[in-house]
Amino acid sequence: MNYSFEYIDIILLAMIAGFIFLRLRGILGKKTGFEGKPPPQFQEILKNVQIDKKFKKGNDFDDFAKKEFLTGAKIAYETIITDFSDNDNKLTTSKPLLSKKIFDQFNQALTERDQRGHFAEITFIGINSANIKEHKKIDSILQVTVDFVGEVITCIRDKNKKIISGHPEKIKKIYDTWVFSRDTRSNNPNWQLVDTLT
Numbered sequence: 774m775n776y777s778f779e780y781i782d783i784i785l786l787a788m789i790a791g792f793i794f795l796r797l798r799g800i801l802g803k804k805t806g807f808e809g810k811p812p813p814q815f816q817e818i819l820k821n822v823q824i825d826k827k828f829k830k831g832n833d834f835d836d837f838a839k840k841e842f843l844t845g846a847k848i849a850y851e852t853i854i855t856d857f858s859d860n861d862n863k864l865t866t867s868k869p870l871l872s873k874k875i876f877d878q879f880n881q882a883l884t885e886r887d888q889r890g891h892f893a894e895i896t897f898i899g900i901n902s903a904n905i906k907e908h909k910k911i912d913s914i915l916q917v918t919v920d921f922v923g924e925v926i927t928c929i930r931d932k933n934k935k936i937i938s939g940h941p942e943k944i945k946k947i948y949d950t951w952v953f954s955r956d957t958r959s960n961n962p963n964w965q966l967v968d969t970l971t
Contacts, residue, residue: 843905846964850903850949852870853870855895857883857895858893869963870966871966891930891931893929894927894941897925898924900921900922900924904920906950910957915956916952919950919951919952919953920949921948924946925945926941927945928941952969953966
């Protein structure tokens with residue numbers, strides 16, 4: 774008799790398991806991975822995401838966008854200054870971050886430094902502050918002006934390694950105002966340095 778009760782329990786459990794399996798199969802489906810069109814509810818979610826993305830890509834430059842921008846601007850600032858201090862007289866790492874105008878200006882300065890037989894020693898210490906001074910949108914072009922306060926150890930030496938300016942151990946504060954720009958219609962999210970103000 775005990776055995777018959779055990780068999781009944783097993784049958785009941787199997788029926789329950791089968792019922793749960795069929796329910797899950799009906800809800801989740803049999804396919805693995807994404808195939809074909811998404812269900813209607815997912816299409817609605819994707820449509821909303823695309824609308825949000827288009828809106829943020831346009832006129833919106835809210836506090837979150839400003840915070841993200843400043844994070845990237847600080848990295849760009851360090852990258853450009855460090856690249857300018859390299860003594861191969863070529864801007865390599867920072868080239869995608871520079872507009873043609875700024876790239877040509879910086880290259881000219883490097884060429885003149887090389888012709889004088891000088892080379893720079895720059896150690897980037899850090900950024901004390903980076904604040905958005907202003908931002909404006911002209912047609913689809915968004916421009917953001919940033920005031921930087923940074924710290925570096927810098928000196929310029931001649932071909933005989935004699936110090937022309939600066940100090941090889943003294944930390945110096947530097948104050949820069951840079952203008953970054955990007956086309957809000959472009960799929961490229963990168964900003965470029967388009968001007969340096971004194």
